[in-house]
Amino acid sequence: MQDSSEYTEPTAFDASDLFNIEGRTAVITGAAHGLGLAIATAFVGAGAKVGLIDIDADALAGVEAMLNKRGQAVAHAVDVRDTDAVTAAVRAVASQFGGIDILVNDAAIFPSAPLADIDLDEVATALDINVVGYLRTVQAALPYLEASGRGRIINFGSVTFFLGNPDGLGAYIATKGAVVGLTRALAREVSPLGVTANVLAPGAFPTRAEFGLYEDPAAFDRSVIEKQSVKRRGSVSDIGATAIYLASDASAFVTGQTLLVDGGWTFN
Structure with missing residues (x-):
């Protein structure tokens, strides 16, 4: 048996340094509006370079x-249903910025109709x-994320999955x-390669x-505040800060998880 008197307790004085993403490169889909835009601004504010993907070319x-007034960004107007265009955009970002460390998938649509009546073509879209759009970007970015040695995949979920509502968004x-x-x-497959994969699931945000x-x-x-444990509306900085955590070395031992940022509306 080892002598416990010889054991030195580990310390974590430098843990705050792990949140630094300065100099890293992120690809963000759905970056022209809402929470995708919020994360892009948070990353640039933290010193990261960003590749922006969205179908809305004018807003992008x-x-x-x-x-680009605050840092480095490049935009590619792409429909994430177009595999060739997604692959080309990701490759172009990696070429311009010398690799990719972070992938954020936020692009999404939300057709509104009861499931009993919804057009199945809308569901397929x-x-x-x-x-599938998320998987397209993952497949395009994975070689760069693996080469990074600290690759991060952040896929957007939603509090609605845990609630099963609102009505019409089935x-x-x-x-x-x-x-x-x-x-x-993904976490099972890519984490042995040095890439983590997590879900960021927001609650209701005023976007x-x-x-x-x-x-x-x-x-x-x-009505939102009444349901939440935290009695205020969420801000985009709440999402941006969480994304920085998931993108940084601070989350290196976290993978396959769903992190709810909903003010304690639900508990995972």
Whole structure:
């Protein structure tokens, strides 16, 4: 038996250094609006370089110009259903910035109709964008993420998967469940290669997707806050900070997990 008096307790004085992502390169889909845009700004603010992918070319150009005033960004207007275009965009980002360390999949659509009535072509399109689109970017980025030695995949989920509502978003909710399964399977495959894969699942955030949906925004705010344990609306900085954690060395021992950022609305 070893003599316990000879044991030196490990320390973690430098743990805060692990949150640094300065100089790393991220590819972000759905980057022209909402939480994808928020993460792009958070990453650039933290000193990372970003490759922006979105189908909205006009908005994307504006985001690119804004980010280049603060750091380094390059935009590619791409439909994530187009495998060749996705592969070319990812390759171009890696070529310009010398590799890829982080992949954030946020591109998504949310067709609205009861599952009993929804057009199945709409469901197929949602699956193609919200799930298969994520796998397309993973396949394109994985060689670079593996070469990085600290690759990070962050796939966007949603609190709606845990709630099963709101009504009319069943197809979207189903795709977010598929993202959780996809990410768990990815974690088993890619973590031995030095790449982690996790789901960032936001609650309700006041972004463009929410704007204009409700006749009484103040009443909606109250209804959200009532359900949450934290009694305020979430801010995009809450999502940005969580994304920085998942993108950094601080999360190197975390993979296959779903991290809810919903103010304690649900518990995973």
